[in-house]
Amino acid sequence: MPPINLYNTDVVYLKKSIKNDLKIDNFLVKELNDNHAVIYTKSLVDYKNICDMLTKTEANYYTYTPKEEKKITLILKGINKNYNCDDILHCLKTKENESLKFEKVTQLATKRSITQNISLPYYIVQASPNSSINAIKNIKEIDNSIVTWENIRRKPIQQCTRCQRFSHTASNCHMDYRCVKCGESHKIGECKITSEDGRDKLYCTLCKQHGHPSSYKNCTEYKRRMQIKEEMKNRIKQNISQRHMSYNNYVQTGISYSNAVRSNNINNNNYNNYVQTGISYSNAARSNNVNNNNFVSKSYNENTRNINNIDNNNSINKILEELRNMQQNFNKFEKQLSEHSVMIAQIMNWYGILPSH
Numbered sequence: 369m370p371p372i373n374l375y376n377t378d379v380v381y382l383k384k385s386i387k388n389d390l391k392i393d394n395f396l397v398k399e400l401n402d403n404h405a406v407i408y409t410k411s412l413v414d415y416k417n418i419c420d421m422l423t424k425t426e427a428n429y430y431t432y433t434p435k436e437e438k439k440i441t442l443i444l445k446g447i448n449k450n451y452n453c454d455d456i457l458h459c460l461k462t463k464e465n466e467s468l469k470f471e472k473v474t475q476l477a478t479k480r481s482i483t484q485n486i487s488l489p490y491y492i493v494q495a496s497p498n499s500s501i502n503a504i505k506n507i508k509e510i511d512n513s514i515v516t517w518e519n520i521r522r523k524p525i526q527q528c529t530r531c532q533r534f535s536h537t538a539s540n541c542h543m544d545y546r547c548v549k550c551g552e553s554h555k556i557g558e559c560k561i562t563s564e565d566g567r568d569k570l571y572c573t574l575c576k577q578h579g580h581p582s583s584y585k586n587c588t589e590y591k592r593r594m595q596i597k598e599e600m601k602n603r604i605k606q607n608i609s610q611r612h613m614s615y616n617n618y619v620q621t622g623i624s625y626s627n628a629v630r631s632n633n634i635n636n637n638n639y640n641n642y643v644q645t646g647i648s649y650s651n652a653a654r655s656n657n658v659n660n661n662n663f664v665s666k667s668y669n670e671n672t673r674n675i676n677n678i679d680n681n682n683s684i685n686k687i688l689e690e691l692r693n694m695q696q697n698f699n700k701f702e703k704q705l706s707e708h709s710v711m712i713a714q715i716m717n718w719y720g721i722l723p724s725h
């Protein structure tokens with residue numbers, strides 16, 4: 369379940385409330401500092417009950433949308449800009465099945481399209497969390513128009529429009545309001561600073577400086593955050609490339625396996641040489657004496673069998689050894705991957721590196 373970030377709360381009292389009032393025992397609390405604690409839960413029900421309790425008590429917290437509830441959102445292209453969103457939804461609903469439920473269609477608007485009052489021929493389509501993205505992308509036609517689908521491009525860092533903190537959205541935020549322009553605790557759209565006021569009046573809640581809003585991309589705090597994110601990305605990339613290296617090691621083991629096979633081939637060549645020798649010898653023998661020929665054939669067969677046994681035993685042992693190595697490497701690789709994959713996916717998800725779906 370997503371972590372719940374909690375600020376300025378009496379953790380001892382909170383833990384008692386979770387245990388006694390909500391009857392939840394399966395949870396963990398990590399206190400990051402005197403003001404900031406993180407609650408981890410195991411089930412969606414527990415997670416939601418704790419969130420509900422925190423909301424009711426007007427606690428300062430933010431969290432993330434659980435995977436089970438994340439709606440699938442894609443951009444639909446190819447439909448005329450003058451279409452009614454409900455009509456598009458109606459058309460989409462005729463294509464629904466068990467793995468496909470459409471919920472909402474809105475027309476995409478950008479800052480520029482709003483100020484210039486123009487409509488764009490792009491629609492944001494929302495489907496239920498368990499809908500199949502591939503099934504949506506396989507819809508190539510809507511109301512006789514050829515359509516295409518695109519993923520929504522997310523901002524490099526998510527910033528909450530309610531509290532201005534990073535990595536979460538206002539829909540999951542129950543922190544006190546912090547105005548993007550003045551830093552005061554008032555609702556969005558109620559700021560006293562107007563566009564006529566100078567930049568000096570602006571106050572950034574992140575770096576605690578006047579002169580720019582909290583959404584300023586050149587803010588030292590924003591840049592620091594971008595740097596952390598880049599470092600995390602690189603670390604994950606490094607992890608992946610290290611895995612590739614262990615994979616390559618494994619492939620190298622594979623090469624030594626092929627070497628073993630090759631050496632077996634060399635032995636086979638020896639065997640072929642031997643056979644050739646045998647044949648020429650047997651030819652010579654045949655030309656001399658039929659009985660001799662019989663004798664040579666017999667000894668040739670015996671020798672061949674012996675050589676084959678010796679080589680095969682050596683090669684099979686080598687191959688078995690290599691296979692055992694490969695299996696061990698695979699087990700290690702698989703174990704490491706499963707140990708880290710959940711953590712990597714969670715980190716990437718929480719920090720918005722991965723698209724939600």
Ligand SMILES: [Zn+2]
Binds near residue numbers: 536541543
């Ligand atoms: Zn927030």
Ligand SMILES: [Zn+2]
Binds near residue numbers: 547548549550554561
């Ligand atoms: Zn303000």
Ligand SMILES: [Zn+2]
Binds near residue numbers: 584
């Ligand atoms: Zn700043």
